[in-house]
Amino acid sequence: MVRQPIIAGNWKMYKTPSEAVEFVRRLQEASAGVDNVEIVVAPPFPALVPVAGVLAGSFIGLAAQNMFWEAEGAFTGEVSPVMLAEIGCRYVILGHSERRQYFGETDANVNRKAWAALDRGLVPIVCVGESLDEREAGRTEKVVTAQIQGCLAGLPADAVAGLVIAYEPVWAIGTGRTASPADAQEVSARIRALVAELFGREAADRVRIQYGGSVKPENTRALISQPDIDGALVGGASLKVESFAGIIRETGGAVGR
Ligand SMILES: O=C[C@H](O)COP(=O)(O)O
Numbered sequence: 001m002v003r004q005p006i007i008a009g010n011w012k013m014y015k016t017p018s019e020a021v022e023f024v025r026r027l028q029e030a031s032a033g034v035d036n037v038e039i040v041v042a043p044p045f046p047a048l049v050p051v052a053g054v055l056a057g058s059f060i061g062l063a064a065q066n067m068f069w070e071a072e073g074a075f076t077g078e079v080s081p082v083m084l085a086e087i088g089c090r091y092v093i094l095g096h097s098e099r100r101q102y103f104g105e106t107d108a109n110v111n112r113k114a115w116a117a118l119d120r121g122l123v124p125i126v127c128v129g130e131s132l133d134e135r136e137a138g139r140t141e142k143v144v145t146a147q148i149q150g151c152l153a154g155l156p157a158d159a160v161a162g163l164v165i166a167y168e169p170v171w172a173i174g175t176g177r178t179a180s181p182a183d184a185q186e187v188s189a190r191i192r193a194l195v196a197e198l199f200g201r202e203a204a205d206r207v208r209i210q211y212g213g214s215v216k217p218e219n220t221r222a223l224i225s226q227p228d229i230d231g232a233l234v235g236g237a238s239l240k241v242e243s244f245a246g247i248i249r250e251t252g253g254a255v256g257r
């Protein structure tokens with residue numbers, strides 16, 4: 001089964017709209033010619049519209065970092081899937097560990113959001129991953145299994161096949177401490193086996209699993225070469241064109257044609 005690798009840059013709360021526009025213009029040039037990798041950027045909300053304008057018709061896709069599950073209503077401060085779809089988002093990141101840690105995001109919330117996103121034609125990038133305490137207590141598999149079961153509960157198998165799941169061990173995010181390729185592969189393989197159990201072999205073969213946590217150009221190739229890792233969700237290193245384009249090129253080189 002050939003799965004096209006997907007490299008997504010999660011800019012978190014960095015870059016003003018003008019900085020974001022300038023960045024994607026430069027990224028288009030820097031990543032031109034890499035045609036075997038899907039590239040996605042996830043700017044903060046105020047930058048989505050201007051960046052969508054620059055990216056219209058481009059090979060770089062647009063993602064939001066979060067959304068609410070209702071289409072509209074009295075929900076101050078929230079953004080709906082309808083709005084994201086209309087401005088040209090293709091993806092939406094759901095359940096990032098920072099949303100879980102600081103804003104009370106739960107697996108049940110992520111599940112409602114995933115249904116709503118799919119209903120509006122957006123592809124969820126569903127984030128899962130264990131904390132350091134959980135890993136050290138030997139609970140990684142248990143934690144990630146519960147997250148997958150909760151976040152994807154009841155979704156149709158063909159929708160799951162089209163999803164992106166980002167495995168991000170919380171202890172590796174922004175710390176410079178990357179999971180070893182073997183550890184990242186082991187959990188990614190567990191996730192794929194679980195998807196097979198819950199949604200069938202075809203969904204498991206098609207779903208793309210990203211690794212996230214201190215990914216940089218230097219460690220990309222070893223991670224991407226793992227059989228169950230189909231890309232990366234990149235934080236810090238996606239904020240500079242040189243390092244993000246480096247990760248994209250390394251990915252293209254690792255998968256070949
Ligand atoms: O969404 C991205 C992840 O949180 C990874 O962030 P990082 O690459 O800065 O460790």
